[in-house]
Amino acid sequence: MTITIARARRDDAFACAALRLRSDLEEGHLNRAGFVTEYADDFLSAFDEVPTWIATRSDGTVVGIVQCALVHRMPTLARGAKPWLYVAFVFVVPDERGAGLGERMLRTVDAWADARGVERMLLNTRPKARPLYERLGLGAPEERHMHRDAPFAATKEQR
Template sequence: MLRIRLAGLSDAGLMTDLRCTFLEELGQRLEDGFADHLRSWIDEALADGRLQVWLAELDGRVAGCVAVNPYPRMPSAYYPRGLGWHLHNVYVKPAHRKAGIALALLSAVGAAAREQGVDVLSLRTEPQARALYERFGFSTAVDAMSMSLV
């Protein structure tokens, strides 16, 4: 049976492992010490509200996750309440893909966002996952830009 739950501080190690696995699957080569740095960041971000994570458990074992960074924004017609959530790390372990787990995670985040008055959900995606997010209701923003400073 699939269960979606909000993660707590005691799940920080698990979230660190899932994030590292996700990044490595994307082809990122993680430097020595990265996991320790990430774990510290997750501990702090969970404690101060900069991070929320939902875990998908299948028969009591973690099958996937989604992380959210809430962010304030100057209110506008598109952000009347001035609150957005940026999704990161929508990840389902390979053995559990194509079983609806990602949609269940997105549904849980969507419900929580509506309850908390969030104006917009945003994310960046890999081309192979675009259809999943479009099915859920995301659309491509043609006016977004970014500049890397690292």
């Protein structure tokens, strides 16, 4: 069956929510009442800031998603304004894994980002997904990159 990759539309909100739910359940998280509606509402409210691509079979079944956040970096004296792309969520349904769909979706996102002058693509990954990202040229960040998980208030209280 043919699979098409395209930018998600607003009316794909519930399909995207269903894929997020499947991914979370697969990771062992517990479902909660109202999650799909909560996700769909948030998807719609952040639609313009969260570029999303979905992979759809010819029968209309959505089988994959890549969701990103475009980060605008202000210009400095050393460089002009250059956006970054944070890849926030990649998921392919189990029966489509291993056939190259994840790679196809990410290459689609990469082409989109390149056309917009994106200077850097960032993501977090699980060990089992590293080979996919490495095939696409992603690698460990420079040593100067750091991150911190919330809550941030704890640090303020320690000062």
